[in-house]
Amino acid sequence: MPFALLLLGLAVFAQGTSEFMLSGLVPDIARDLQVTVPAAGALTSAFAVGMVVGAPLMAGLGRRWSRRGALLGFLAVFLAVHVVGAVTGSFEVLLATRLVGALANAGFLAVALVTATGMVAPEAKGRATSTLLGGVTLACVVGVPAGALLGQVWGWRSAFWAVALLSVPAVLAVARSVPGGAADAAPPPLRGELEALRSPRLLVTLLLGALVNGATFCTFTYLAPLATHVTGLGAGWVPGVLALFGVGSFIGVSVGGRLADRWPVAVLAAGGAALCAGWAALALGAGRPVVALGLVLVQGALSFGVGSTLIAQALYSAPGAPTLAGGFATAAFNVGAALGPWAGGTAIGAGLGYRSPLWVSAGLVALALGTAAVGLRRGGTRVRGRALVR
Known part of the structure; x- marks a missing residue:
């Protein structure tokens, strides 16, 4: 993999840390800025909304610039809003910085996905995608616990400063290492890209994602209460359980990236079936610590292995939309990231217990498998080269 691709992963690590770190900082933010905990929780919702809306919007805006220019612009905005967030005493300003930061994050990731796949051979998009998404999984393993620790020792503002400081070398690295020559070529007409995004194959892939x-x-959102209330682990185990899922996710994107380019159907079919069965098995075995911890690792690997493969397939499915495909893939996955916790919370709120999100997860993957089977049968989809095609 090109060294510049690894540097893009560094920037994605910083942004992933920012996206997830509030889970351990909300109470301190609420107390410091004199708002309720639910109000402080809206900071997470604002980021999610910004990611969903911003991905296609910012990818479209980035068409006007070179890819290096777009990456630098989005990263500079991301850095600046974290500095503002670290010094502000206004909750409203902090809320605005989360929304703007999410827009910049979404734009960066959308352009970075296209840039990363453009750095490698056409048949290596899966591996390039997994390398980039490795930054997100490392954020789960290292960045989020580190942010929580900084918040406990020096206050929540120190976590914002840390993300800003981590973004500085990423800015310098992108400026020096991301190629600009071919990326500066004029993109296809916007109308042509939008037409390409109407491909049924692409739409099905985004739905699956x-x-x-x-x-x-x-x-993932409810792993903590599952571990303490069902598995019977102490509260001190929670960071380890979350990190275990993160370790699995890193393994998943690393291995999945190597397999997805050669055997996409096998990865999606076998991996999807194993993922569905794994959620059900975890629901049934969550009361046994050894079983639960083992399956948390496995499910992290399967979830991100299958997920990164679907992102790669979305990029393969839209060769006529090189600047917008990454944006729509980013948006689709963040729709899932927003709706999944809502569905799990609804199940818990209905009195079904902390195992219920696991059954919901199994049902969602089963629905994805059924949708894929119908799409393959009706669309006459087959494998050509490294992609699923009609």
């Missing part, structure tokens, strides 16, 4: 990612975050 939303369902699989919804299943992932449906359970």
Whole structure:
């Protein structure tokens, strides 16, 4: 993999840390800015909304610039809003910085996906995608616990400063290492790209991505109460359980990226079936610590292995939309990340217990498998080269 691609992963790591770190900072923010905990929780919702809306919008805006220019612009905005967030005493300003930061994050990731796949051979998009998404999984393993620790020791503002400082070398790295020559070529006409995005194959792939990612975050959001109330682990185990899922996710994107380019159907079919069965098995075995911890690792790997493969397939499915495909893939996966926790919370609120999000996750993956089977049968889809085609 090109070294510049690894540097893009560094920037994605910083942004992933920012996206997830508030889970351990909300109470301190609420107390410091004198708002309720639910109000402080709206900071997470604002980021999710910004990611969903911003991905296609910012990718479209980025068409006007070179890819290096777009990446630098989005990263600079992301850095600046974290500095503002670290010093502000206004909750409203902090809320605005989360929304703007999410827009910049979405735009960066959308352009970075296209840039990353443009750095490698046409048949290596899966591996390039997994390398980039490795930054997100490392954020789960390292960045989020580190942010929580900084918040406990030096206050929540220190976590914002840390993200800003981590973004500085990413800015310098992108400026020096991301190629600009070919990326500066004029993009295809916008109308042509929008037409390409109407491909049924692409739309099905995006739907599958939303369902699989919804299943992932449906359970991930409620792993802490599952571990303490069902598995019977102490509260001190919670960071370790979350990190274990993150370790699995890193393994998943690493292995999945190597397999997805050669055997996409096998990865999606076998991986999807195993993922569905794994959520059900975790629901049934969550009361046994050894079983639960083992399956948390496995499910993290399967979730991100299948998810990164679907992102790669979305890019393969839209060769006529090189600047917008990454934006729509990013948006689809964040729709799942927003709806999954809502579905799991609804199940818990209905009195079905902390195992219920696991059954919801299994149902979402089963729905994805059924949708894929219908799409393959009706669309006459087959494998050509490294992509699913009609």
